[in-house]
Amino acid sequence: MRKLKEFVIEKLILICGLASIFFVALIFLFLLKEGLAVFKTVSPFNFLFGKSWYPISEPPQLGILPLILGSLLVTLGAAIISIPIGVGCAVYIAEIAPPRTKEALKAGIELLAAIPSVVLGFIGMVTLVPLVRSIFHLPTGLTALSGSIMLAFMAMPTIVSIAEDALYSVPKTYKEGALALGATHWQAIWRVMLPAASSGVLAAIMLGIGRVIGETMAVMMITGNAAVIPNSILAPVRTLTATIAAEMGEAVVGSEHYFALFAVGIVLFVISFAINVTADLFLHKRQ
Amino acid sequence: MVKFEIHDLNIWFGSAHAIKQVNMEVQSNEILSVIGPSNSGKTTFLRALNRLNELNVNYKITGAVELEREDVRGIEIEELRRKVGMVFALPLPLPLSIFDNVAYGIRIHGEKGKEKIEEKVEETLKQAYLWEEVKDRLSESAFKLSGGQQQRLCIARTLAVGPEVILFDEPCSGLDPISTAKVEDAMVKLKEKFTIVLVTNNVKQAARVGDKTAFFLSGELVELNKTDRIFTAPKDKRTDGYIRGKFG
């Protein structure tokens, strides 16, 4: 009797252990199921590189290049802001901050990670957007730049915590060796610690960027949502994620528009998959 | 009576050959001391008797360990480990109260009666010479006991499931001389009822409590004989060298 019970439980544990694989496969499968239908009306090439996104015109024009470029622009801006600040903060926490400050800073970073993106979007709308508008004398502050700044804040917790981890796990002897040779603390960090932790730091940056590309609500609320190819960081843009979030509510199930939005989902899924697998490889290389 | 018979025992962990072609017997109601330098295969040998080696992933075994003429691999593993108890090198109380540490094994083996469990706990704590010291604080955490008390608690816990054999894996390595003496006393009393295999890196301890002593070196059984023979007239030069402290 006990044997039977344990047999059942252990099988259940195995099944749940496999659940993650099952769900990833299921997500991909359902995205494909709904998204691939769009390629009956538009070729994959024209879908990815078509310059106009007018999904409800007749006939619909389903080119997502403006959205891809919108995402890229916002992401690039966010990366430029968040990478130096994030890695710098990670070095500060791992190497320089005294223990109590360190704990407080880590808690602060966790706090930032916990703030819902819709709240950050809201705050961006009421503070950052007017600021950007008045600084650059623009007709609207809903620009790629505003999105980049806000998204930088969403990437930072990821970058800081993973990079800090990577620095922390560099063997102490490396640093001690450098210091023993007469290097200053900074030289030890710059020439020894950071190179030794480089693959972890790289993974941190990639995962941070992954978070940015996938971010939806904040970006939708503050980038202005103009589905045109952006010509400046101070122009409104629309990202892949925001397009799905903003338009799926109106798309009729089974329409071209509906399929197209799922195809955008496939693109996002593939991007995040690639980023995560690569980052994972970097993290494992470290060990 | 012969308790364990070991035939052509070989054990590997990955490519490391930990036990090499060991043949021996373990008699009941006596203490067999197993001595040897570290990495000589003593603990691996001990863990072959209750199949605890199997927790290791790269483990491979040939030959046979027989408990009362039955191959241990044929015995249901929970039943084997109930019969062949083990006391570890460091005192390892479970994160439970003193009482529950001893009661844990009893409950695991299906005993539900509250009074029966209480009876058994008291009986085994007495056998381990711990009852007087803890009888008023049974509900306290076991981690509050001293190292020596913890180790005797571990002995009581092992006794509580009703073993026939008790394996001691360097049970005094973390203890001071007084605690060690108490544990040794307990062992000597226990052999009246149980078969005891004691792995120790303390040659003097083997001489004090062992009826027989086996000397392992690099996974081989060099010599097995009555303890006084081993210590007065060892047949093998290596045994002689080890007990005189020339290496190890």
Place this chain on the structure above:
Amino acid sequence: MKNPYRTQKIAFFFLFLATLLIVIPVGLIVVVIIQKGFPAINWQFLSDIPRQGMRAGGIFPAIIGTIYLVTGAIIFALPIGLLAAIYLSEYSKDNLLTRLIKLAIVNLAGVPSVVYGLFGLALFVVFFKFGASIVSGSLTLGIMILPVIITTSREALESVPYSFREVSLSLGASKWQTIRHIVLPNAIPGILTGTILGLGRAAGETAPILFTVAAFYLPQLPHSIFDQAMALPYHLYVISTQVPNVDEKIRYGTAFVLLALVLFMNLVAIIIRYKFRKKKKW
């Protein structure tokens, strides 16, 4: 050659600056929301339904909707996540399958939240015909927080010393008995931490519920789990971007309640973790 100590001073100054550039805005965000949002909070705001096209009244249905969603998500994700964590910590061997599972978890954690929304729409709303409902939303959120629960639970299980398992097995306990009576009870604080973090994440997410459950304006409480519901994060989105002329107080008040809810859960998780670390017996 420059003076290395001067270089160090300059470098450290910039590192400190970088840290400030993160910390100060975070502090400001929290302070601003508290300062402007707290005065909006009163009993009526928390207990009343939205009125006049969400320009007045309270946010009660949104609070309740979020509670339903989060509860549903955890009912789904906790058992699966915990068992998956047990598998990884106690049963898995170092082989390709385990590697694949870990990779799958990393990927689940990285899938953009709006893609979860699409997935929930395709699977639960359309394929299983649950419609836009609390069930669909909860299941979507549940899958989304699965990696959080698995990862933290697994860490908690693995932090239980291996020797306890050996002792239990050596007494003749079966593997499951050992897990059930020795490993799990000692991992509970860590598992609880992970669960609460998952709850906080589920409570704050908007994109996954956009098309699976969220109602734009539904001034009543849901009657069954197959009803649509309002939810706090979506409500905040709606009143900040979709409805013109909403009083700033209501927006800040809603942001405050959402932030307070999420941060409170995180705080509880941090406290549990801290107390557990202090009390650790081994």
